[in-house]
Amino acid sequence: MHLTLIGIGTGNPEHLTLQAIRAMNAQDLILIPNKGAGKDDLAQLRRDICDEVITNAETRIAEFELPVRDPSTPDYRKRVDDWHDAIAEVWQAEIDAHGTSKKVALLVWGDPSLYDSTLRIAARLDPAPKIEVIPGITSLQALTAAHATVLNEIGAPFIVTTGRRLRDEGWPSGVDTVAIMLDAGGSFDAINPTGVHIWWGAYVGMKEETIIQGPLSDVAEQINTTREELRADHGWIMDIYLLRKS
Template sequence: MIALSLIGIGTGNPDHLTRAAEAAMRAADLILLPRKRAETAELLDLRAAICAAVVGDAARTATFDVPGRDPALPYLDGVDAWHGAIAAAWREAIARHLPGGGRVALLVWGDPSLYDSSLRIAARLDAGAIPVMVEVVPGITSLQALAAAHAIPLTALGAPLLVTTGRRLATEGWPGDIEMVAVMLDSGCAFEQLDPAGTTIWWGAYLGMAQQSLLAGPLAATAPAIRDERTLLRARHGWIMDCYLLRRDAARADASDR
Protein backbone atom coordinates (compact mmCIF):
# COMPACT_ATOMS: atom_id res chain seq x y z
CA MET A 1 0.00 0.00 0.00
CA ILE A 2 1.17 3.51 -0.84
CA ALA A 3 -0.19 6.36 1.29
CA LEU A 4 0.19 9.48 -0.85
CA SER A 5 0.01 12.89 0.84
CA LEU A 6 -0.64 15.85 -1.45
CA ILE A 7 0.57 18.73 0.67
CA GLY A 8 -0.37 22.30 -0.15
CA ILE A 9 2.70 24.42 0.53
CA GLY A 10 1.40 27.88 -0.34
CA THR A 11 3.20 30.09 -2.81
CA GLY A 12 6.85 29.54 -2.02
CA ASN A 13 7.11 31.10 1.42
CA PRO A 14 7.91 28.54 4.16
CA ASP A 15 5.77 30.61 6.53
CA HIS A 16 2.72 29.52 4.50
CA LEU A 17 3.03 25.94 5.74
CA THR A 18 0.42 24.79 8.21
CA ARG A 19 1.27 22.57 11.17
CA ALA A 20 -0.61 19.78 9.42
CA ALA A 21 1.64 20.21 6.37
CA GLU A 22 4.76 20.05 8.51
CA ALA A 23 3.50 16.92 10.29
CA ALA A 24 2.72 15.21 6.98
CA MET A 25 6.19 16.01 5.66
CA ARG A 26 7.86 14.60 8.76
CA ALA A 27 5.73 11.44 8.58
CA ALA A 28 6.64 10.73 4.96
CA ASP A 29 9.05 7.94 4.11
CA LEU A 30 9.77 9.70 0.81
CA ILE A 31 9.17 13.21 -0.53
CA LEU A 32 9.08 13.43 -4.31
CA LEU A 33 10.36 16.65 -5.85
CA PRO A 34 9.43 17.48 -9.47
CA ARG A 35 12.15 18.63 -11.84
CA LYS A 36 10.94 20.57 -14.87
CA ARG A 37 12.88 22.44 -17.56
CA ALA A 38 16.21 24.00 -16.62
CA GLU A 39 14.94 27.57 -16.36
CA THR A 40 12.53 26.56 -13.57
CA ALA A 41 15.24 25.05 -11.37
CA GLU A 42 14.42 27.67 -8.74
CA LEU A 43 11.10 25.89 -8.09
CA LEU A 44 12.93 22.65 -7.32
CA ASP A 45 15.36 24.53 -5.09
CA LEU A 46 12.48 26.14 -3.17
CA ARG A 47 10.85 22.77 -2.50
CA ALA A 48 14.19 21.33 -1.39
CA ALA A 49 14.74 24.29 0.93
CA ILE A 50 11.29 23.79 2.48
CA CYS A 51 12.12 20.11 3.08
CA ALA A 52 15.41 21.05 4.70
CA ALA A 53 13.75 23.65 6.92
CA VAL A 54 10.94 21.34 8.09
CA VAL A 55 12.47 17.87 8.16
CA GLY A 56 16.19 18.63 8.21
CA ASP A 57 18.77 15.92 7.58
CA ALA A 58 16.15 13.22 8.18
CA ALA A 59 14.34 14.13 4.96
CA ARG A 60 14.44 11.43 2.33
CA THR A 61 13.82 13.09 -1.01
CA ALA A 62 13.99 12.01 -4.63
CA THR A 63 13.61 14.04 -7.79
CA PHE A 64 11.79 12.98 -10.92
CA ASP A 65 11.54 14.56 -14.34
CA VAL A 66 8.14 16.00 -15.23
CA PRO A 67 7.13 15.18 -18.82
CA GLY A 68 6.16 18.08 -21.07
CA ARG A 69 2.74 18.59 -22.62
CA ASP A 70 2.51 18.13 -26.38
CA PRO A 71 1.35 21.53 -27.74
CA ALA A 72 0.47 19.95 -31.09
CA LEU A 73 -2.51 18.12 -29.58
CA PRO A 74 -5.88 19.80 -28.91
CA TYR A 75 -5.74 21.33 -25.43
CA LEU A 76 -7.87 18.82 -23.51
CA ASP A 77 -6.39 15.83 -25.37
CA GLY A 78 -2.91 17.14 -24.68
CA VAL A 79 -3.64 17.61 -20.98
CA ASP A 80 -5.10 14.11 -20.70
CA ALA A 81 -2.03 12.53 -22.30
CA TRP A 82 0.24 14.73 -20.19
CA HIS A 83 -1.46 13.66 -16.95
CA GLY A 84 -1.04 10.03 -17.94
CA ALA A 85 2.66 10.58 -18.52
CA ILE A 86 3.07 12.35 -15.17
CA ALA A 87 1.25 9.52 -13.36
CA ALA A 88 3.65 7.06 -14.98
CA ALA A 89 6.59 9.18 -13.79
CA TRP A 90 5.20 9.20 -10.23
CA ARG A 91 4.62 5.46 -10.34
CA GLU A 92 8.14 4.76 -11.60
CA ALA A 93 9.76 7.04 -8.98
CA ILE A 94 7.77 5.44 -6.15
CA ALA A 95 8.62 1.92 -7.32
CA ARG A 96 12.30 2.78 -7.56
CA HIS A 97 12.71 4.59 -4.25
CA LEU A 98 10.02 2.94 -2.10
CA PRO A 99 9.52 -0.57 -3.53
CA GLY A 100 8.09 -1.97 -0.30
CA GLY A 101 5.37 0.67 -0.04
CA GLY A 102 4.99 3.36 2.61
CA ARG A 103 4.15 7.05 2.92
CA VAL A 104 4.96 9.32 -0.03
CA ALA A 105 4.55 13.10 -0.05
CA LEU A 106 4.28 15.53 -2.95
CA LEU A 107 4.58 19.25 -2.26
CA VAL A 108 1.86 21.01 -4.24
CA TRP A 109 2.22 24.70 -5.04
CA GLY A 110 -0.70 26.56 -3.47
CA ASP A 111 -3.47 24.06 -2.73
CA PRO A 112 -4.44 20.82 -4.54
CA SER A 113 -8.04 22.00 -4.87
CA LEU A 114 -7.55 25.09 -7.08
CA TYR A 115 -6.42 24.71 -10.70
CA ASP A 116 -4.01 21.97 -9.80
CA SER A 117 -4.17 18.50 -11.32
CA SER A 118 -2.39 16.50 -8.61
CA LEU A 119 -5.62 14.81 -7.50
CA ARG A 120 -6.55 13.86 -11.07
CA ILE A 121 -3.07 12.47 -11.63
CA ALA A 122 -3.13 10.60 -8.32
CA ALA A 123 -6.39 8.93 -9.35
CA ARG A 124 -4.48 7.21 -12.17
CA LEU A 125 -1.94 5.59 -9.87
CA ASP A 126 -4.24 2.71 -8.92
CA ALA A 127 -3.74 1.44 -12.45
CA GLY A 128 -0.46 0.04 -11.16
CA ALA A 129 0.09 -3.08 -9.07
CA ILE A 130 0.17 -1.28 -5.71
CA PRO A 131 -3.01 0.35 -4.32
CA VAL A 132 -2.76 4.01 -3.38
CA MET A 133 -4.55 5.85 -0.57
CA VAL A 134 -4.61 9.62 -1.08
CA GLU A 135 -4.58 12.24 1.68
CA VAL A 136 -4.87 15.99 1.02
CA VAL A 137 -3.33 18.60 3.29
CA PRO A 138 -4.72 22.03 2.31
CA GLY A 139 -2.51 25.03 1.73
CA ILE A 140 -2.72 28.77 1.10
CA THR A 141 -3.81 29.51 -2.46
CA SER A 142 -2.36 32.22 -4.66
CA LEU A 143 -5.73 33.99 -4.57
CA GLN A 144 -5.56 34.21 -0.78
CA ALA A 145 -1.99 35.48 -1.03
CA LEU A 146 -3.03 38.01 -3.69
CA ALA A 147 -5.84 39.41 -1.53
CA ALA A 148 -3.55 39.59 1.50
CA ALA A 149 -0.75 41.31 -0.43
CA HIS A 150 -3.12 44.02 -1.67
CA ALA A 151 -5.08 44.10 1.62
CA ILE A 152 -8.39 43.65 -0.20
CA PRO A 153 -11.33 41.23 0.09
CA LEU A 154 -11.91 38.72 -2.68
CA THR A 155 -15.63 39.41 -2.74
CA ALA A 156 -17.81 42.49 -2.85
CA LEU A 157 -20.44 42.78 -0.11
CA GLY A 158 -22.95 39.96 -0.53
CA ALA A 159 -21.70 39.27 -4.08
CA PRO A 160 -20.26 36.15 -5.70
CA LEU A 161 -16.70 35.65 -6.94
CA LEU A 162 -16.05 33.81 -10.18
CA VAL A 163 -12.68 32.05 -10.58
CA THR A 164 -11.67 31.36 -14.16
CA THR A 165 -8.66 30.97 -16.45
CA GLY A 166 -6.97 33.34 -18.84
CA ARG A 167 -7.88 31.02 -21.69
CA ARG A 168 -11.61 31.30 -20.95
CA LEU A 169 -11.49 35.03 -20.29
CA ALA A 170 -9.83 35.54 -23.68
CA THR A 171 -12.33 33.41 -25.58
CA GLU A 172 -15.55 34.20 -23.68
CA GLY A 173 -15.00 37.73 -22.39
CA TRP A 174 -16.41 39.12 -19.15
CA PRO A 175 -18.61 36.43 -17.54
CA GLY A 176 -22.14 37.78 -17.44
CA ASP A 177 -23.23 40.04 -14.61
CA ILE A 178 -20.46 38.98 -12.21
CA GLU A 179 -18.84 41.94 -10.49
CA MET A 180 -15.63 40.23 -9.24
CA VAL A 181 -13.55 37.86 -11.37
CA ALA A 182 -10.35 36.11 -10.28
CA VAL A 183 -8.14 34.92 -13.13
CA MET A 184 -5.42 32.26 -13.01
CA LEU A 185 -3.24 30.47 -15.57
CA ASP A 186 -3.08 33.50 -17.86
CA SER A 187 0.08 33.42 -19.95
CA GLY A 188 -1.24 35.86 -22.55
CA CYS A 189 -2.53 38.89 -20.59
CA ALA A 190 -6.17 38.16 -21.45
CA PHE A 191 -7.24 41.27 -19.51
CA GLU A 192 -5.99 43.35 -22.45
CA GLN A 193 -8.86 42.01 -24.57
CA LEU A 194 -11.53 43.44 -22.24
CA ASP A 195 -13.19 46.81 -22.51
CA PRO A 196 -11.40 48.47 -19.57
CA ALA A 197 -14.08 51.05 -18.78
CA GLY A 198 -15.12 50.91 -15.14
CA THR A 199 -12.76 48.02 -14.34
CA THR A 200 -10.05 47.80 -11.66
CA ILE A 201 -7.29 45.16 -11.58
CA TRP A 202 -5.16 43.84 -8.73
CA TRP A 203 -2.24 41.77 -10.03
CA GLY A 204 0.53 39.87 -8.30
CA ALA A 205 3.43 37.62 -9.28
CA TYR A 206 5.65 35.38 -7.11
CA LEU A 207 3.19 35.99 -4.30
CA GLY A 208 4.64 35.53 -0.85
CA MET A 209 8.18 35.18 -2.18
CA ALA A 210 11.13 37.56 -1.91
CA GLN A 211 10.67 38.65 -5.54
CA GLN A 212 6.95 39.38 -5.12
CA SER A 213 5.67 42.04 -7.52
CA LEU A 214 2.33 43.86 -7.23
CA LEU A 215 0.45 46.29 -9.45
CA ALA A 216 -3.08 47.67 -9.10
CA GLY A 217 -5.28 50.37 -10.52
CA PRO A 218 -7.73 51.17 -13.32
CA LEU A 219 -7.39 48.51 -16.01
CA ALA A 220 -6.85 50.99 -18.85
CA ALA A 221 -3.82 52.55 -17.16
CA THR A 222 -2.45 49.44 -15.43
CA ALA A 223 -2.66 46.79 -18.19
CA PRO A 224 0.42 48.02 -20.13
CA ALA A 225 2.46 48.22 -16.94
CA ILE A 226 1.51 44.63 -16.04
CA ARG A 227 2.53 43.34 -19.47
CA ASP A 228 5.88 45.13 -19.25
CA GLU A 229 6.48 43.84 -15.71
CA ARG A 230 5.61 40.24 -16.69
CA THR A 231 8.03 40.39 -19.61
CA LEU A 232 10.81 41.76 -17.42
CA LEU A 233 10.26 39.25 -14.61
CA ARG A 234 10.03 36.22 -16.91
CA ALA A 235 13.30 37.22 -18.57
CA ARG A 236 14.95 37.71 -15.17
CA HIS A 237 13.77 34.48 -13.49
CA GLY A 238 13.03 32.16 -16.41
CA TRP A 239 9.49 31.50 -15.13
CA ILE A 240 6.57 33.39 -13.68
CA MET A 241 3.51 32.53 -11.61
CA ASP A 242 0.89 35.25 -11.33
CA CYS A 243 -2.82 35.83 -10.95
CA TYR A 244 -5.15 38.78 -10.71
CA LEU A 245 -8.51 40.02 -9.53
CA LEU A 246 -10.81 42.16 -11.68
CA ARG A 247 -13.67 44.27 -10.34
CA ARG A 248 -16.16 45.91 -12.64
CA ASP A 249 -18.41 48.70 -11.40
CA ALA A 250 -21.70 47.15 -10.35
CA ALA A 251 -23.70 49.19 -12.87
CA ARG A 252 -21.34 48.15 -15.67
CA ALA A 253 -21.46 44.48 -14.63
CA ASP A 254 -25.28 44.52 -14.57
CA ALA A 255 -25.35 45.84 -18.13
CA SER A 256 -22.67 43.52 -19.52
CA ASP A 257 -25.03 40.63 -20.31
CA ARG A 258 -27.78 42.69 -21.93
Protein backbone atom coordinates in the same frame (compact mmCIF):
# COMPACT_ATOMS: atom_id res chain seq x y z
CA MET B 1 0.66 2.98 -0.18
CA HIS B 2 -0.41 6.19 1.51
CA LEU B 3 -0.02 9.25 -0.77
CA THR B 4 -0.14 12.67 0.85
CA LEU B 5 -0.60 15.80 -1.27
CA ILE B 6 0.72 18.70 0.79
CA GLY B 7 -0.24 22.28 -0.04
CA ILE B 8 2.85 24.44 0.44
CA GLY B 9 1.46 27.85 -0.39
CA THR B 10 3.41 30.07 -2.78
CA GLY B 11 6.91 28.86 -1.95
CA ASN B 12 7.35 30.82 1.27
CA PRO B 13 8.21 28.41 4.12
CA GLU B 14 6.22 30.67 6.46
CA HIS B 15 3.07 29.71 4.55
CA LEU B 16 3.34 26.09 5.70
CA THR B 17 0.79 25.05 8.27
CA LEU B 18 1.76 23.00 11.30
CA GLN B 19 -0.26 20.18 9.74
CA ALA B 20 1.88 20.37 6.59
CA ILE B 21 5.14 20.32 8.57
CA ARG B 22 4.02 17.30 10.58
CA ALA B 23 2.96 15.52 7.40
CA MET B 24 6.29 16.18 5.69
CA ASN B 25 8.16 14.72 8.65
CA ALA B 26 5.94 11.63 8.63
CA GLN B 27 6.88 10.58 5.09
CA ASP B 28 9.20 7.86 3.88
CA LEU B 29 9.62 9.60 0.53
CA ILE B 30 8.93 13.08 -0.85
CA LEU B 31 8.94 13.47 -4.64
CA ILE B 32 10.11 16.75 -6.16
CA PRO B 33 9.48 17.48 -9.86
CA ASN B 34 12.13 19.16 -11.97
CA LYS B 35 10.60 21.18 -14.80
CA GLY B 36 13.83 21.55 -16.76
CA ALA B 37 16.18 24.33 -17.77
CA GLY B 38 15.12 27.79 -16.70
CA LYS B 39 12.72 26.51 -14.05
CA ASP B 40 15.14 24.95 -11.55
CA ASP B 41 14.17 27.70 -9.10
CA LEU B 42 10.85 25.90 -8.61
CA ALA B 43 12.54 22.66 -7.60
CA GLN B 44 15.01 24.58 -5.45
CA LEU B 45 12.18 26.24 -3.54
CA ARG B 46 10.83 22.81 -2.67
CA ARG B 47 14.32 21.67 -1.64
CA ASP B 48 14.73 24.75 0.55
CA ILE B 49 11.38 24.10 2.22
CA CYS B 50 12.39 20.49 2.93
CA ASP B 51 15.76 21.57 4.31
CA GLU B 52 14.08 24.07 6.62
CA VAL B 53 11.30 21.97 8.12
CA ILE B 54 12.20 18.28 7.84
CA THR B 55 13.89 16.95 10.95
CA ASN B 56 13.16 13.25 10.35
CA ALA B 57 16.40 11.68 9.12
CA GLU B 58 14.42 8.76 7.65
CA THR B 59 12.54 10.95 5.16
CA ARG B 60 14.11 10.64 1.72
CA ILE B 61 13.89 13.21 -1.07
CA ALA B 62 13.81 12.09 -4.71
CA GLU B 63 13.63 14.27 -7.80
CA PHE B 64 12.13 13.34 -11.15
CA GLU B 65 11.97 14.96 -14.57
CA LEU B 66 8.49 16.27 -15.25
CA PRO B 67 7.18 15.32 -18.72
CA VAL B 68 6.51 18.19 -21.09
CA ARG B 69 3.06 18.76 -22.54
CA ASP B 70 2.97 18.00 -26.28
CA PRO B 71 2.00 21.24 -28.07
CA SER B 72 1.33 19.40 -31.35
CA THR B 73 -1.91 17.81 -30.10
CA PRO B 74 -4.66 20.15 -31.36
CA ASP B 75 -7.37 19.19 -28.87
CA TYR B 76 -6.69 20.98 -25.56
CA ARG B 77 -8.39 18.42 -23.31
CA LYS B 78 -6.63 15.48 -24.96
CA ARG B 79 -3.34 17.35 -24.75
CA VAL B 80 -3.81 17.76 -20.99
CA ASP B 81 -5.06 14.20 -20.46
CA ASP B 82 -2.07 12.73 -22.33
CA TRP B 83 0.26 14.89 -20.26
CA HIS B 84 -1.35 13.75 -17.00
CA ASP B 85 -1.03 10.12 -18.12
CA ALA B 86 2.69 10.66 -18.74
CA ILE B 87 3.19 12.30 -15.35
CA ALA B 88 1.38 9.45 -13.59
CA GLU B 89 3.69 6.95 -15.30
CA VAL B 90 6.74 8.84 -14.07
CA TRP B 91 5.33 9.00 -10.53
CA GLN B 92 4.64 5.27 -10.62
CA ALA B 93 8.16 4.48 -11.82
CA GLU B 94 9.73 6.66 -9.12
CA ILE B 95 7.56 5.14 -6.38
CA ASP B 96 8.34 1.61 -7.61
CA ALA B 97 12.06 2.46 -7.56
CA HIS B 98 11.69 3.15 -3.82
CA GLY B 99 9.70 0.01 -3.14
CA THR B 100 10.05 0.14 0.63
CA SER B 101 8.26 3.50 0.83
CA LYS B 102 4.80 3.14 2.35
CA LYS B 103 4.24 6.85 2.89
CA VAL B 104 4.89 9.06 -0.14
CA ALA B 105 4.19 12.79 -0.55
CA LEU B 106 4.21 15.48 -3.20
CA LEU B 107 4.51 19.16 -2.38
CA VAL B 108 1.84 21.10 -4.25
CA TRP B 109 1.93 24.83 -4.96
CA GLY B 110 -0.94 26.61 -3.25
CA ASP B 111 -3.66 24.11 -2.46
CA PRO B 112 -4.17 20.71 -4.16
CA SER B 113 -7.87 21.46 -4.67
CA LEU B 114 -7.74 24.83 -6.50
CA TYR B 115 -6.69 24.89 -10.15
CA ASP B 116 -4.26 22.04 -9.65
CA SER B 117 -4.30 18.60 -11.26
CA THR B 118 -2.28 16.60 -8.73
CA LEU B 119 -5.42 14.83 -7.47
CA ARG B 120 -6.42 13.91 -11.02
CA ILE B 121 -2.96 12.51 -11.70
CA ALA B 122 -2.93 10.59 -8.42
CA ALA B 123 -6.20 8.91 -9.46
CA ARG B 124 -4.32 7.33 -12.38
CA LEU B 125 -1.91 5.36 -10.16
CA ASP B 126 -2.32 1.60 -10.05
CA PRO B 127 -2.83 0.20 -7.51
CA ALA B 128 -4.78 3.17 -6.22
CA PRO B 129 -3.16 4.64 -3.11
CA LYS B 130 -4.95 5.94 -0.07
CA ILE B 131 -4.90 9.72 -0.64
CA GLU B 132 -4.66 12.40 2.02
CA VAL B 133 -4.80 16.12 1.24
CA ILE B 134 -3.19 18.80 3.41
CA PRO B 135 -4.64 22.21 2.46
CA GLY B 136 -2.37 25.15 1.75
CA ILE B 137 -2.50 28.89 1.23
CA THR B 138 -3.48 29.66 -2.36
CA SER B 139 -2.05 32.34 -4.63
CA LEU B 140 -5.52 33.90 -4.58
CA GLN B 141 -5.32 34.34 -0.81
CA ALA B 142 -1.77 35.65 -1.09
CA LEU B 143 -2.85 38.13 -3.78
CA THR B 144 -5.70 39.65 -1.78
CA ALA B 145 -3.48 39.79 1.31
CA ALA B 146 -0.70 41.53 -0.60
CA HIS B 147 -3.14 44.21 -1.79
CA ALA B 148 -4.99 44.33 1.54
CA THR B 149 -8.27 43.86 -0.29
CA VAL B 150 -11.17 41.40 -0.20
CA LEU B 151 -12.15 38.86 -2.82
CA ASN B 152 -15.88 39.56 -2.92
CA GLU B 153 -18.25 42.46 -2.45
CA ILE B 154 -20.86 42.13 0.31
CA GLY B 155 -23.29 39.36 -0.59
CA ALA B 156 -21.99 39.22 -4.15
CA PRO B 157 -20.71 36.17 -6.06
CA PHE B 158 -17.41 35.94 -7.90
CA ILE B 159 -15.87 33.58 -10.44
CA VAL B 160 -12.43 32.03 -10.48
CA THR B 161 -11.41 31.15 -14.03
CA THR B 162 -8.45 30.99 -16.40
CA GLY B 163 -6.82 33.53 -18.65
CA ARG B 164 -7.62 31.37 -21.67
CA ARG B 165 -11.35 31.45 -20.94
CA LEU B 166 -11.35 35.20 -20.29
CA ARG B 167 -9.60 35.73 -23.61
CA ASP B 168 -11.81 33.34 -25.58
CA GLU B 169 -15.19 33.92 -23.93
CA GLY B 170 -15.01 37.41 -22.46
CA TRP B 171 -16.27 38.57 -19.07
CA PRO B 172 -18.37 35.86 -17.35
CA SER B 173 -22.04 36.76 -17.08
CA GLY B 174 -23.73 37.44 -13.76
CA VAL B 175 -20.72 38.61 -11.77
CA ASP B 176 -18.79 41.84 -11.24
CA THR B 177 -15.67 40.18 -9.76
CA VAL B 178 -13.44 37.72 -11.61
CA ALA B 179 -10.23 36.11 -10.34
CA ILE B 180 -7.90 34.98 -13.12
CA MET B 181 -5.38 32.15 -12.74
CA LEU B 182 -3.13 30.37 -15.23
CA ASP B 183 -2.88 33.29 -17.65
CA ALA B 184 -0.21 32.94 -20.31
CA GLY B 185 -0.10 36.73 -20.33
CA GLY B 186 -2.27 39.76 -20.97
CA SER B 187 -5.66 38.09 -21.38
CA PHE B 188 -7.24 41.17 -19.80
CA ASP B 189 -6.38 43.00 -23.04
CA ALA B 190 -9.28 41.14 -24.64
CA ILE B 191 -11.94 42.83 -22.48
CA ASN B 192 -13.30 46.36 -22.38
CA PRO B 193 -11.27 48.07 -19.62
CA THR B 194 -13.82 50.81 -18.94
CA GLY B 195 -14.83 50.78 -15.29
CA VAL B 196 -12.64 47.76 -14.46
CA HIS B 197 -10.14 47.78 -11.60
CA ILE B 198 -7.30 45.25 -11.48
CA TRP B 199 -5.23 43.90 -8.60
CA TRP B 200 -2.26 42.03 -10.12
CA GLY B 201 0.59 40.15 -8.49
CA ALA B 202 3.55 38.03 -9.54
CA TYR B 203 5.37 35.62 -7.22
CA VAL B 204 2.90 36.59 -4.49
CA GLY B 205 4.07 35.57 -1.05
CA MET B 206 7.66 35.09 -2.22
CA LYS B 207 10.62 37.43 -1.82
CA GLU B 208 10.28 38.36 -5.51
CA GLU B 209 6.68 39.51 -4.99
CA THR B 210 5.66 42.32 -7.35
CA ILE B 211 2.19 43.88 -7.24
CA ILE B 212 0.37 46.53 -9.28
CA GLN B 213 -3.20 47.77 -8.93
CA GLY B 214 -5.36 50.46 -10.47
CA PRO B 215 -7.87 51.12 -13.24
CA LEU B 216 -7.23 48.53 -15.95
CA SER B 217 -7.10 51.20 -18.65
CA ASP B 218 -4.27 52.95 -16.76
CA VAL B 219 -2.08 50.02 -15.70
CA ALA B 220 -2.57 47.26 -18.32
CA GLU B 221 0.50 48.25 -20.31
CA GLN B 222 2.58 48.58 -17.14
CA ILE B 223 1.55 45.08 -16.03
CA ASN B 224 2.36 43.53 -19.41
CA THR B 225 5.78 45.20 -19.50
CA THR B 226 6.58 44.27 -15.91
CA ARG B 227 5.49 40.69 -16.49
CA GLU B 228 7.83 40.25 -19.46
CA GLU B 229 10.73 41.82 -17.55
CA LEU B 230 10.18 39.49 -14.60
CA ARG B 231 9.93 36.44 -16.85
CA ALA B 232 13.20 37.41 -18.53
CA ASP B 233 14.91 37.90 -15.16
CA HIS B 234 13.74 34.64 -13.58
CA GLY B 235 13.12 32.34 -16.55
CA TRP B 236 9.56 31.65 -15.33
CA ILE B 237 6.66 33.55 -13.85
CA MET B 238 3.66 32.84 -11.65
CA ASP B 239 1.09 35.60 -11.61
CA ILE B 240 -2.56 36.05 -10.74
CA TYR B 241 -5.02 38.92 -10.77
CA LEU B 242 -8.42 40.07 -9.63
CA LEU B 243 -10.73 42.11 -11.86
CA ARG B 244 -13.75 44.03 -10.59
CA LYS B 245 -16.29 46.20 -12.40
CA SER B 246 -17.26 49.35 -10.56
